[in-house]
Every structure is written in C-alpha cells, then in structure tokens.
Amino acid sequence: MRENNRLTRVLGLGLEIAVPIAVLVLWGLLSANSTSFYFPSLLDIFRAFGHAWLFDRVDSDVLPSLSRLFGGYVIAVVAAVVIGVALGSSRTLLRIVDPVVQFMRAIPAPVLLPVGILVLGVGSGMKVALIAFVCVFPVLLNTIDGVAGVDPALRETARSFQIPFRERLFRVVLPSASPQIFAGARVSLSLAVIMMVVSEMVASTNGIGYFVLQSQRTYAIADMWAGIFLLAILGYVLNVLFLLVERRVLRWHRGARAGAS
C-alpha cells in the first residue's frame, strides 16, 4: 500500500496508461469480425461516432442538449444557494422546512417528467425547468448544512466587529459553506445529465438522448453506440471541468487539497 519504491511508482503510472489502451485494443480485436447485431465492431462505432458527432449533429443535437443542461443547472445552483443561505440562518425556519425538503430530495427525479410534460408541454422550457427543479435539492440541503455549520466563534466575531451583512455573507458565511455547496453541486451535475438524457428520450425531437433512443428504435446500432460513447465522454468531461473549478475556488481549503492529491 505504501509506494515508497520508485519502481512500483513507475510501474503504476505505466499501468494507468497501458491498461485502458489494452482494453480498447482488445475490444477492437475481439469485435473486429463481429456478426452480433447488438455489438458491432469498435471500428464501426468509431466511424459512426465521427460521422454523427464530428461535426454533423453538433448544431442540431449537442448544442440544444448542452444549453438545456447548463441553463437548468445554473438556475438551480443560484436559487439553491440563495434559499439555502436564508434558511440556514434561522433554526426555527429550518426545522419547519426540513421534512418537506427531505421529501422532495427523496423523490426519484425522473418521475417528475410526466408533471413537466403535463404542465409545460414538451418544449425546451420544460426540460430546463425540470433540470432546474431537480438540481435545487442537493445543493439546497448542503448549503443549509454548510451555513448552519459556520463556526459560531467566527460568526460572532464578525458580528461583534460590526461587519455589515453583505461583507459577512461574502467573506464569512459563503466561504466557509463553500466546500459543502460544491459537494452538493457535484451531485446536482450528475442529476442534471440524467434529467437531460431522460427528458430528451421521452419528449423531444432533438438532443443527444433523443438521438440515442431513436437510433435504437430504427436499429441503427452503431449510431446508438456512438451516442452512448458521446454521453460517456460528456459525463467524464463535465466531471473533470467541475473538479477543475472546484479546486480553483477551494484552493485555500485544506480538505480539498488533501482530497485532490
């Protein structure tokens, strides 16, 4: 478990790079002469990927998907932080609202899709609203916890020095709650991707989720795989971007640094 040996470290790094390549090569070789209808050869999938996503369908499917995703997500995070700061500052209010928020958080998000369709129809607005609504709760719960958990000594000190509310909020409360806010925001991000895909599968005429399910329904199996690959890459890239932002914003925070190493 302790990698004090230099050789082990080099070997480890080599493995981290070599194994994924080996897996891809193996997949490519094993599937090269694939006659299976469901599992086409990897090269066919790559070809379909290049054909669909570089850059034929970027305008028609990728951009609408991403704009819904980010639109809903940004609205959710901002709303959740604002509401969370307000709720987190009052214990009484917190106790009153707590069961309702916990319950909303426990609802498996995709069941809200029929409500969205019923109330808002099948347009982009519905998807943005739904993503926003669903993503609010993880951030909200964590913001509440973070704000309620601000070191009381810090809070009281700031107050006794008569630091105005605005300054207290931006220099004391939000920074010390931010690690938790980020943890919630990361959960919300994966929820946002799920809701984007599901809402496009159920009610849409464009978007990546629509493309994937439509490819399956028309038995364009290589296209379907290409769509799944794109969603996988999207999930990965979003996660990496999120970590970059988090590391930058929380650079001062000891825990974040330890977690990153």
Next chain:
Amino acid sequence: VTRSSREAHATSRREGTAPAAPDTTTPNAPATGEATANAAAPAPAGSRTTGAGGGPGRRTSSWLLPLVGVALALLVFELVPRVGLVDRRFLPPASEMFAALWESFADGSLWLPIGQTLAGWALGLATAMVIALPLGILIGSVSLLFRATRTIVEFLRPVPSVALIPLAVLVFGAGLQSKWFLASFAATFPILLQTLYGVRDVDPIALETARSFGISTPQRLWRVVVPSALPYIVTGVRISSAVALILSVTAELVLGAPGLGQEINIARQSGAVDLMYGLIIVTGLIGWLLNIALSIVERRLLHWHASQRERNR
C-alpha cells in the same frame, strides 16, 4: 454538548478526506463527490431533530416544528388550486391526490406496481453489492491492481447510466431484466469506489500490528480491513440504494417496464392527474423510507464508530 458535537460533525464532514485519524471523521469518501452530499444529507437531519435536547420545551419543538412544516405544505397544495392560482388540471388540491391514492390502495391495484419497482431496486442493489464489495476489497488491497483499474473506473463512474437504456432494451427487452441491468450497473460504482477507498484508508499500523502478531490473511481481512472500511461501505450502499431506485423507476418510465413509473405514465395519459400526483408522492415516500431504513442499518452496524457514538450522545 449537542451544539459543539454538531459543529464537530459538520466540520469533519466538510474536511472531506480522513487524513490521519479515521475514528474522528465521519465516513465519507475522498474521491466520490456524490458521497458527501447524497448520503450526508440525511445525517444532519437526524442530529438536528433528535440532538436538540435541552429543556422539555425544546424537545416538543423538535417534533412539533417539522409537523408544522408538513401541515403547511399540505395546506399550500390544498389552497393554491382551490383559490385558482394554478389551474386544477395541472395541480389538483392535495386532498384529491390523497383520495385518488387511497382509492387505488383500497382496491389493491397499487401493491403490484410497488412490488415491481422494489424488485428492480432490490435486485439491482443486491447484484451491485455482490459485484462491488469483493472487487472493491481486492482492488483496494492490491496497489498495482488499483493503479491498473483506476483510469477505467474513473472514466466509467461519471457515465450517466441512463445512456444505457437503449442498450438494455435491445439486449433484455422492456421488462424486469432491463431494470435489473440498469439498476445494477448504476449502483455498482458508488459501492465499488467507497469500498476501495475505504480499504485503502485502513490504518497501516493496525494492519502491520495484526500481521506481526501472525494473524492469518483471511482473519486480517475480516477483523481489521472490513471493519475499518465499513463506514465507507455503508455510505456507498446508501448512495447506491437511491441510485438503484432512480434507475428502476426511470426504466419503467422510458421503456414501459411494469412498475410505478409506468403507472405514473398511464395516469398522465388517461388524464388521471390526481392519481399521477398521488403515485409520485408514493415514489417519494418509498425513497424516503428506504433512506431511513438504511440509516437504521447504518446505526446498528456502526454503533461502535465515533461518528455514531457522538450522534447518540
């Protein structure tokens, strides 16, 4: 006591990783962001409501205020459509939702879909545990294996599992098997990651001590590694439980596999809006109850662990 312990609880949670003393930090993973929020969320709720022991007056308010909250929420959902702020076709009064729900409970038509949804959840979670626990312990204890699989695991983890819905329907059709596959795939990663980071976080001194006392490898695994990774594992299971439920319901919604998700769709299409909302409330209650059940299991399993001892004080 409560206040300070709660602060400590919150601080340790915020610090995230457990660099030195595993017994003073709450179980949560360094690398899975999902862990921190998803599973930590219910915990403070518990300490908030049960921990506020002061005088008897405070104790009353600890259950009275949440009750007031629920009552207020019901009242709002009752009045808003009645007053006409929102069209009743979109949001019927709460009483009508519960009436429709009561009806389908009474004629027994609700139990089957609930069972079907729970079957997907249970099969998915169980399969994920069977796959992820041994794999996590193995990968976590062999350093080179950890490095070898790291890239693949880190790449697969953020993959939105709903992307596999079309594949599932191709291979398994629109039934229980699809649900099972999707729920297990999605639920595997949280448990796997939590287990392997938990195992890697085992205090090396404890391990060396056990080794120098000549304790055999299986015994070491069972007496040292598993207990000290258990807080992580339990957190992983709790996240996975929520994920498995989401995937189970989503498969029903998108693919039309039988279960609550499909019933919700049918209710919407047949214009039974009150029933649709009622069923959504049921799924929420199921998610909530599963969460509580797992918290109880967690408390039982980890009653010796510092985070739990602190909470119960």
